[in-house]
Amino acid sequence: MDRNQIRKWFKEPAKMANKYSLHAIYFCTGCGIIEVPPVITSRWDAERFGVIPVATPRQANLFLITGYVSVKTLKAIIRTYEQMYEPKFTVGFGSCPVNGGMYWDSYNTIKHLDKYIPIDGWIAGCMPRPEAIFVAVTHLWTLIDKEMANGYVRYRENYNLYRRNQEMALGKLEWPPLYSPDGNREEDTRE
Amino acid sequence: MNELLKKELESIFKDLQVNESQAGRVTLIAKRGQVLAVLRFLKDRGLDHLALLSAVDWIEEKEFELIYILTRYIQDTDDDSGDGRLHLIVKTRISRENPKFETTISIFPNAEPYEREIYELFGIDFDGHPRLTPLFLERKYAIPPFRKDFDTREYVQEVFDKIPFVGDKDK
Numbered sequence: 001m002d003r004n005q006i007r008k009w010f011k012e013p014a015k016m017a018n019k020y021s022l023h024a025i026y027f028c029t030g031c032g033i034i035e036v037p038p039v040i041t042s043r044w045d046a047e048r049f050g051v052i053p054v055a056t057p058r059q060a061n062l063f064l065i066t067g068y069v070s071v072k073t074l075k076a077i078i079r080t081y082e083q084m085y086e087p088k089f090t091v092g093f094g095s096c097p098v099n100g101g102m103y104w105d106s107y108n109t110i111k112h113l114d115k116y117i118p119i120d121g122w123i124a125g126c127m128p129r130p131e132a133i134f135v136a137v138t139h140l141w142t143l144i145d146k147e148m149a150n151g152y153v154r155y156r157e158n159y160n161l162y163r164r165n166q167e168m169a170l171g172k173l174e175w176p177p178l179y180s181p182d183g184n185r186e187e188d189t190r191e
Numbered sequence: 192m193n194e195l196l197k198k199e200l201e202s203i204f205k206d207l208q209v210n211e212s213q214a215g216r217v218t219l220i221a222k223r224g225q226v227l228a229v230l231r232f233l234k235d236r237g238l239d240h241l242a243l244l245s246a247v248d249w250i251e252e253k254e255f256e257l258i259y260i261l262t263r264y265i266q267d268t269d270d271d272s273g274d275g276r277l278h279l280i281v282k283t284r285i286s287r288e289n290p291k292f293e294t295t296i297s298i299f300p301n302a303e304p305y306e307r308e309i310y311e312l313f314g315i316d317f318d319g320h321p322r323l324t325p326l327f328l329e330r331k332y333a334i335p336p337f338r339k340d341f342d343t344r345e346y347v348q349e350v351f352d353k354i355p356f357v358g359d360k361d362k
Binding site for chain 1: 327328336341344347
């Protein structure tokens, strides 16, 4: 272990533990799925960076959205994101979640994913190399250290705005709001 | 192409155009009324796989073109490369003002999702289809989005670009 970090470990052990054990849920919406298997398996081995894939959103704290987002997928992304426990971090992978990429005038593809859920980091490129995921992870460590990876806080604070945008894109949502207007979590009546 | 099949097709169906553009790729241009009969005939002759059902919007000619691609499950040669394989492409035109056609589910059951897709994206109605419900799209569109007169750029500007970013100043 890096000796310089010992002080940090004693000061904020929970944050440090979070930072070095990112449990990722890969939302393979598009072509980015091709990059993910070599990243998590022996060729690039994401576990060196403490990133490990998990099966369900309730076990994850890193949400990696790889590829273009259609309107139908957006619904699933929002549901997945709202099921994850805090603190949770999101990374958009590839050009398409950033600004639509080559789908910039598509009738059914969402441009600017950060209008609908908060994004902590972007990896631009079409497609980015698998190494770019590790660059993003190390950047994310820095952001977590400086408490700038605060997408989940922004989501809680601006939930009404995010919810408004989601309803503008998807129409009436069939699930109740996650947070009440004062920013507290609603008493969970959902299944 | 099997010469016998070609002769049979030309003798049974009048004004059916048979063109062999390259070996194994045969295009049949059929009149609207004879498509189902042609498909049923071809199925009886061993072309039992509907590989694709697609549509083209010929907006200047005010017509939609429906394209059925048929092939065999079992190849007639031992060659595995697929070169000797017969692909039959049945094309027909229907009017753009009243886009209606008959369903082919009774001949090829796997036409069901293709017809739903075409109904959703081109707005072509298939008579006799059991459930023409939305398949891919979540939103409602005034014009079905694969028609040529659907302006995607205008649609994006009207819908997705008008959704504002979430910034701190909105609070």
